[in-house]
Amino acid sequence: MIKGTIKVDTDRCKGCNLCAVACPKKIITLSETVNRMGYHYAQQSDNDACTGCAACGIMCPDGCITVFRERL
């Protein structure tokens, strides 16, 4: 089984939500709190469903998302 996870550079994220739209599992949401620029940043809401497909990372205009994958 392959498990993915993402790490968001929350300081640089502008909350455009394009990663959430691109995510096939729909497990990226915008945070309730804001970062230092005042944007609601992207975060992974489900730690188990991510497959590490990297669609979010590819669509992130600002290159804020790093995608990891591990074989369990």
Next chain:
Amino acid sequence: METVYKKPRLLNDVTMHYCPGCGHSLVHKLVAEVLEEMGVEERAVGICPVGCAVFAYRYVDIDWIEAAHGRAPACASAVKRLWPDHLVFTYQGDGDLACIGTGETIQALNRGENIAVIFINNAIYGMTGGQMAPTTLMGQKTSTCPYGRQADLHGFPLHITDIAATLEGTCYVTRQAVNNVANVARTKRAIRQAFQNSLDRKGASFVEVVSTCSAGWKMTPEQANQWMADNMLPYYPLGDLKVNGEKK
């Protein structure tokens, strides 16, 4: 744990000044990725336009020159003639390339300069506040045509990419978009092809990227991508117009 995707090394850590969800930042990232994969960052020269991408030199860690408004292809021609072994490309928006710099663009392409031209078409002047651009669609509302673009008053949208395909100096002309993962992959391939053509001195390459301006269109980034797919893509269909000097 294996890293599947990360920000390209050549994309600097500074926060880009672009609005959230802007196509410019995504294309900057693709340019950085392609340059990194080709391993040519030491002999790549980019020419910045005037427009939203005016600060591109802050974001991609290669050599850049800031050209006067619309004059990027002329500037790139000079650099490429002086340094024939360098990869020289311009990065321009629709106002810069298709309006103020139409003459420079068409002449440089027609001379067959060995440069790559990346053209971001968002159908609006983004930086100055969303005025009508040559590529604005019929009926599209902007701050300078608040009732929508009308043919009798404003003329018709300029198909600069189709014009580029008719010029004998161009070897590769394509139109791509960055609204979903598949199109991003195609755009990246197109940019790589254009850069390779510049290095191989095959003639001018022209990559149009149909993009969005969520702030200028007054939409969310998600709505802007949808509006682009519904309205711009029928008018500016995606695909290669010319490959290896052969019109498609």
